């Protein structure tokens with residue numbers, strides 16, 4: 001009888017542990033995006049970026065944390081407490097352009113707000129297009 005209770009306890013505790021570890025910072029759950037942004041249309045969705053503005057802005061402002069390919073392995077990533085997102089993941093790509101816009105330009109915690117550094121609408125959206133293409 002005692003042994004059974006102990007086994008049950010161990011199982012219970014390991015389940016709690018697993019849930020608390022995996023539930024720790026998944027990308028979308030605790031990053032509330034206001035409706036104004038979730039529904040925001042990308043006016044440059046079909047724009048051709050022949051000057052590679054998106055790519056260039058990414059190299060200057062984003063690569064150091066998010067990595068060249070968007071895998072979250074930039075040189076600064078190791079210094080961060082937050083789990084880095086993977087821009088190539090389906091979960092990432094399934095978000096609307098407006099959500100990505102909000103996350104990029106309003107930011108949260110260790111993700112800096114870029115609305116001041118990148119303030120032209122065309123630049124802002126070409127960069128959103130670029131991170132989706134990674």
Ligand code: HEC
Nearest residue numbers: 027061062065082085092100103104108109110111112114
């Ligand atoms: C100082 C490091 C750092 C820099 C520089 C940085 N980011 Fe981030 N970014 C983060 C971190 C950390 C997160 C995860 C934040 C969280 O989950 O709380 C994040 C998350 C994001 C997300 C949300 C990802 C998702 O899965 O929903 C987007 C979009 C994003 N960054 C875009 C950018 C863009 C575009 C740039 C460049 C203009 C940039 N970031 C520059 C650290 C950075």
